[in-house]
Amino acid sequence: MILVAKATKRLSLSGLIKASGARIFGLFAMTAMLLTGCGFGPxxxxxxxxxMGTNYSVTVVADQPAPDNLEELIEAELNRVDQSMSTYKSDSEISQFNALAVNKELGVSTDFYKVLKVAEVVWAASGGAFEPTVAPLVDLWGFGPTRRKDELPDPDVIADHLLGLGLDAIKLRREGDRQFVSKTRPVQLDLSAVAKGYAVDLVADLLEMNALPDYLVEVGGExxxxxxxxxGQPWRLAIETPTLVSQVQEVLALSGGAVATSGDYRNYFEYEGARYSHTxxxxxxxxxxxxxxxxTVLSDTCAEADAWATALMVMGTHEGMQLANQLGLSVYMISRVKSGFEISISETFDGIEKLSLEDGKSTEI
Known part of the structure; x- marks a missing residue:
């Protein structure tokens, strides 16, 4: 039996990412492969x-009965994230926040609060390279809910939009078991660079709460x-080359952890011969x-891996790898050079178990 769970980062959600045109998970796919060898057993x-406008897949190796309604339970977790953080739903929590007046509070769910806390940590550690208040710029460049015009944004308008960015304008407050969020400036949120990874974590936590510790969860490539x-072996996860005809670049063997990838080659537009990335x-x-x-970033949680993949993609190879090593992040980068591609890995990634392409039974996909 061979399972290939494949997706590309920044697929547009119909909430978090639009089905086409906006937020295509730019880059290569992460491919999960279950190798041949199914017989008697779990x-x-x-x-x-x-x-959420993208594909998801869950594989569980169950040595005890799973809930009969497991599929419904999984969909309920994904629906929670979509309803909370979709900028394409007018009644979502994020849409309500974006319409909120300055210095007014909005009561939010625990999910929304947790995602904002992850975003806050990565925003601060990356020096603003990860910026969840980038929503107006995303729309301005045509990668959000607003349809892109057949022209580039005016530089003066871009400069005006920059003045309105900054996660420091968002204030979080807890009171008992309730959470509140407010803004000191008229900022708008776009949490798509964290929310998909967070959805993966919710499903993984659901499986563990149901005594199902052997699993692979994938949502839109995360x-x-x-x-x-x-x-009975570690899960095989393949990192693919960022080319139109995807090929496996590296095969990882993992028994735990999360993997997220960000890239620039699947979601972009061209204007007068120049290429403009969605990032x-x-x-x-x-x-x-x-x-x-x-x-590609490996972390304990997919929300963190998702956010860091975006931050490092913004920073570029040199600046991003320098920070990855400083913070002890496990990172795998593929950069374009004249001769093709160049691989860079962080110090902690060097300790990750890797397989030869033959051991991973990888093929062109």
Whole structure:
């Protein structure tokens, strides 16, 4: 039995990412492979579908009965995230916050609060390279709910939008078991660079609460694994080259942790011969313009991996790898050079178990 769970980072959600045109998970896919060898033993449960405008898949190696309504439970977790953080739903929590007046408070869910806390940590540690208040710029460049015009944004308008950015304008407050959020400036949030990873974490936590510790969860290319695959071996996760005809660049063997990838080659537009990536640098207001083609981050949670993949993609190879080593992040970068691609890995990534392409049974996909 071979399972290939494949997706590309920044697919547009119909809430978090639009089905086409906005937020295509730019870059290569992360591919999960269950190698041949199914026979007698634990029950192999596979659940897949479409939520939040992207695909998801869950594989569970169950040595005890799983809930009969496991699929419904999984969809409920994904629906929670979509209803909370979709900028395409007028009644979502994030849409309510974006319409909120300055210095007014909004009561929010625990999910919304937790995602904002993750965003806050990565925003501060990355020096603003990760900027969740980038929503107006995303719309201005045509990668959000607003349809892109057949022209580039005016530089003066970009400069005006930059003045309105900054997660420091968002204030979080807890009172008992309730959470509140407010803004000191008229900022707007876009949490799509964290929310998909957070959705992966919710599903993974759901499985663990139901005594199902051997699993692979994937939502739109972001993954979290635990335990063993159906062959009793670590899960095989493949990093693909950022090319139109994807090929496996590296195969990882993981028994736990989360993996997220960000890149620039699947979601972009061209104007007068120039290419404009969907990944925006909130420090300049313009799409990134450097050699880094993709970055993969390994972390304990997928929300953190997701956010850091975006931050490092903005920063580029040199600045991003310097920070990754400083913070002890496990990072794998693929950069464009004249001769093709160049691989860079952080010090902690060097300790991750890797397989030869033959051992991983990887093929062109």
């Amino acid at each position: 029950e192999i449960i596979k659940i897949s579908g479409t939520k 993954m979290r694994v635990s335990g063993s695959n159906p062959d 925006l640098d909130p420090r300049s207001g313009y799409p990134i313009n450097h050699g880094l083609a993709s970055v």
